[in-house]
Amino acid sequence: MFRRTHQTLQNKKKIVVLGGGFGGIYVAMHLQKMLKKIPDYEIVLVNRDNYFVYQPMLADVIGGSVDVLDTVSAIRPLLPKTNLFVREIEAINLEKRMITLAPQFSHTPYCLEYDKLVIAMGNVTDFRGMTGIHEHALPFKNLADSFTIRNQIIDAIESASVETDPELRKKLLTFVVGGGGFSGTEAVAEMNDLVRHMVKEYPSIDPKEVRVILVHSKDRVLNREMSEKLGIYAQNLLLKRGVEIMFNKRLHSATPEEAILDDGTRIPSKTIVSTVPSTPNPLIEAMEELPKTKGKIETDRGLQVKGMENIWALGDCAMVPMADGSFSPPTAQFAIRQAKTVAKNIVASINNTQKCEFNFKALGMLGALGHHRAVAEILGMRFSGIFAWFLWRGIYLMKLPGFARKIKVGVAWALDSFVSRDAVQLKMNSSSGIAPLHYEEGETIFKEGDIGDFLYIIVKGRVAIEKDGHTLAELGQGEYFGEMALLNQKARSATVKCLEATDVLALRKREFGLLISNFEQLKSQFEETDRKRSSSIFGDPPQSKLG
Amino acid sequence: MFRRTHQTLQNKKKIVVLGGGFGGIYVAMHLQKMLKKIPDYEIVLVNRDNYFVYQPMLADVIGGSVDVLDTVSAIRPLLPKTNLFVREIEAINLEKRMITLAPQFSHTPYCLEYDKLVIAMGNVTDFRGMTGIHEHALPFKNLADSFTIRNQIIDAIESASVETDPELRKKLLTFVVGGGGFSGTEAVAEMNDLVRHMVKEYPSIDPKEVRVILVHSKDRVLNREMSEKLGIYAQNLLLKRGVEIMFNKRLHSATPEEAILDDGTRIPSKTIVSTVPSTPNPLIEAMEELPKTKGKIETDRGLQVKGMENIWALGDCAMVPMADGSFSPPTAQFAIRQAKTVAKNIVASINNTQKCEFNFKALGMLGALGHHRAVAEILGMRFSGIFAWFLWRGIYLMKLPGFARKIKVGVAWALDSFVSRDAVQLKMNSSSGIAPLHYEEGETIFKEGDIGDFLYIIVKGRVAIEKDGHTLAELGQGEYFGEMALLNQKARSATVKCLEATDVLALRKREFGLLISNFEQLKSQFEETDRKRSSSIFGDPPQSKLG
Secondary structure (H helix, E strand, O other): OOOOOOOOOOOOEEEEEEOOOHHHHHHHHHHHHOHHHOOOEEEEEEEOOOEEEOHHHHHHHHHOOOOHHHHEEEHHHHOOOEEEEEOOEEEEEOOOOEEEEOOOOOOOOEEEEOOEEEEOOOEEEOOOOOOOHHHHEEEOOOHHHHHHHHHHHHHHHHHHHOOOOHHHHHHHOEEEEEOOOHHHHHHHHHHHHHHHHHHOOOOOOOHHHOEEEEEOOOOOOOOOOOOHHHHHHHHHHHHHOOEEEEOOOOEEEEOOOEEEEOOOOEEEOOEEEEOOOEEEOHHHHHOOOOOEEOOEEEEOOOOEEOOOOOEEEOHHHEEOEOOOOOEOOOOHHHHHHHHHHHHHHHHHHHHOOOOOOOOOOOOEEEEEOOOOOEEEEEOOEEEEEHHHHHHHHHHHHHHOOOHHHHHHHHHHHHHHOOOOOOOOOOOOOOOOOEEEEEEOOOOEEEOOOOOOOEEEEEEEOOEEEEEOOEEEEEEOOOOEEOHHHHHHOOOOOOEEEEOOOEEEEEEEHHHHHHHHHHOHHHHHHHHHHHHHHHHHHOOOOOOOOOO | OOOOOOOOOOOOEEEEEEOOOHHHHHHHHHHHHOHHHOOOEEEEEEEOOOEEEOHHHHHHHHHOOOOHHHHEEEHHHHOOOEEEEEOOEEEEEOOOOEEEEOOOOOOOOEEEEOOEEEEOOOEEEOOOOOOOHHHHOEEOOOHHHHHHHHHHHHHHHHHHHOOOOHHHHHHHOEEEEEOOOHHHHHHHHHHHHHHHHHHOOOOOOOHHHOEEEEEOOOOOOOOOOOOHHHHHHHHHHHHHOOEEEEOOOOEEEEOOOEEEEOOOOEEEOOEEEEOOOEEEOHHHHHOOOOOEEOOEEEEOOOOEEOOOOOEEEOHHHEEOEOOOOOEOOOOHHHHHHHHHHHHHHHHHHHHOOOOOOOOOOOOEEEEEOOOOOEEEEEOOEEEEEHHHHHHHHHHHHHHOOOHHHHHHHHHHHHHHOOOOOOOOOOOOOOOOOEEEEEEOOOOEEEOOOOOOOEEEEEEEOOEEEEEOOEEEEEEOOOOEEOHHHHHHOOOOOOEEEEOOOEEEEEEEHHHHHHHHHHOHHHHHHHHHHHHHHHHHHOOOOOOOOOO
């Protein structure tokens, strides 16, 4: 494979930091300050974005109380002495000490060799094993997710405002969040604020039609993060604002039409957000030589990976032991402090000096609850309500880099109370043309008379093609349907219902068109099927099989 | 087809306005004020977004000097007495007086009947007839376009900063804009500012490597929009800031690797922006019963469509005659004034009173040139430089709805001089998995050793598969290549070059995987091809044909 290395990397040895979250950014920041002690080395940071996201503010983006760009800081000005690579990581080869970066604007990968490696790759959302959640629930993890959730809510309300079908209306006005930890409660609080604020402007929507539901597996929210008193305070605040909380239940599966809980409860909804499961980065999973517990990289008390010279791990992807035998929790506070230890120990390992051990006691916990309210536990003291909210915003403002920026954001926030939130929705060019969908037994994929916008291929399950109450055919794995309306540019001529839980691939009209107009074989195959089915639906002698 | 009508639409007669640009929004605003005069009617506005974009600020979004949300206003608060439908329009049936709106969250279309119709649908970007422009040039027309151009520039610079291949580096650091009218000059000015400002932070990029090129078909910029003196002023300002201007040339075609001008000049570039061609909305084209000139709807002097009772047209999609026999130019100033006439005449047609005729003389012209400079011609006076820029921003601020918002935006702008622009790039979930691409003769689609990220299907043209300098095969229309690396998860085993101008469809790895893992026939076909080709490439007796 053709290899490239960077011309500006000055033939120095390289400390490569993977990941630009709190852990990675702070390691690079501390290393920069100590560069004089390690003159033979340079710092390289690899991250998929050129900005750093202040994660705790993501929920505020949903509600729109914070400008999108105010939650992020460009990395380059923060790290002027670091070589930043804005790339996806394709592979990590510990044996060859080589990181392969994904190509961009070309197909040639980029290879980066390291002398010292820092793994701070966090974790990723993982919906494996939860049927349909990957396909139909929105994750809440990064900035794009916040934006997507916000847009989805605005879309749903816009649509509901002109919808006359009572069933669809109900689905559009029901919003479900799975998981009552920090991110779940913050997300549901902001979503609830946005929805209830928005519907006031829609005379056609009765506020009583709106349901915002939090599904939580325990009997109170924030059970792991906050003391009982503050957890209850947060919970009561949510309830008072109109959030329904379903306790001791879990989000189990999702379809385009409903959320299904582990006890079988079905909640018809078009907007399902899941904050629950996260799993280590697949790249970390793939490195079998790393010692791991529950998928997290095991380190010693100096954050060096167990049994590995020259590799350190920190943050959410690492299992870091502390003095009292417990492990560091996966929070920003800890990642930031771990970063300092990592930087010191890398310098110590280069200069053969004394290494240090990581220890830290949490200062406290803060959680925002939307609408100028928050809960906080700091240095043993508990705060709630508007004071905790000011504390929350104040701490954020302190951390914002740049004086003028602080003023700008501060002014924006101060004015926020006077300026009503515009529910403006920026539509970006959307989604892939081939989407996997999951339906449960009895659900309808499309109805006779609907617009033909997708072709469907059955991946798993069985469907019935129905017309005028009669079943015309049953289709199973590998078979497809919906091509008739696409080929003939007309409305659906039959209804398709799922006979069991069914996974399908949906090809959008445009992509279907591109494929069949260019793929001769495919086209004739579709036309043949169409011919057979048409004659069956429109009165010719029925056939036993329509596949 | 199942029909739905709105429950909150109170059995009144409907004035339906199509399009939420300057024309449509102002028609609805004027009608709202006159609702008392037409008690039997209600107003309906259909627009694809729930916000109104202040088009003249779009270029500023590229440069980042204006927050995205400051260029838009939510429509609902502007039009509290109007029924807003946020939908795409699927079809317009003038005979049945019916508008079909695209389904959302369901597959069922929505039908809207009208009594009075206002067409204010503007025009759309049209690259037909320009090879590869649709596929590889970025349009500059709406908010998402500005955002995309900004992201593309940031991506290109990030990539260039670590690129060692001199050819690719050159392509990454060359930015081409086609068209020297208002939008082209504004776009190139902002792009140039952004690029030159950004590269200062990249020690690995020499500012001399950067080229920003404006291609214009005439011998000076803004030739139609501005007097010679101001046009020359604008032009000199651009030149002084480092923009290259190629006069008397047109952008003719584009590939993933270069821009090609009508005189054959080839400019290697990864970032090509085209501001030139626009054409009426296809929905207007489809209505053959409408009288049209050059695709624009012909109206009388009262903006009523010629020969059509109850239908009015205005803005960029209409051909509106004025007192002196000339036609209204397609600018916001005119659309806003036309809107008032349309609203008055609708009310007059309902009440059978005297209709009025449209007339207006342009107040002047304003064009921003980035970096606190602009040109203006107002009421016969000419301004240029920083004063014109303040005028430009001042007029915008005046038009912003809401007092607190004015202050917020004003403060943000004032601080802009102190706060350096963060080149933060928000990546949204990207693009379709099936993309049409255009290559010119001699260009390379991929090289041996590259990462296998796409499967290609040839739509038109011929390619050669080469290895070690030998041609292994030639492929033509309907044939595909690139499946080997995808099936076997390895690097490309050969190089593919275009023997003539070639159009291909590229299927991304993920979508290819979804298709073949679910489409048994396709899979076995690909595997068979792969088997044949492998044996040919890896030393088995050569075959005459590898298709």
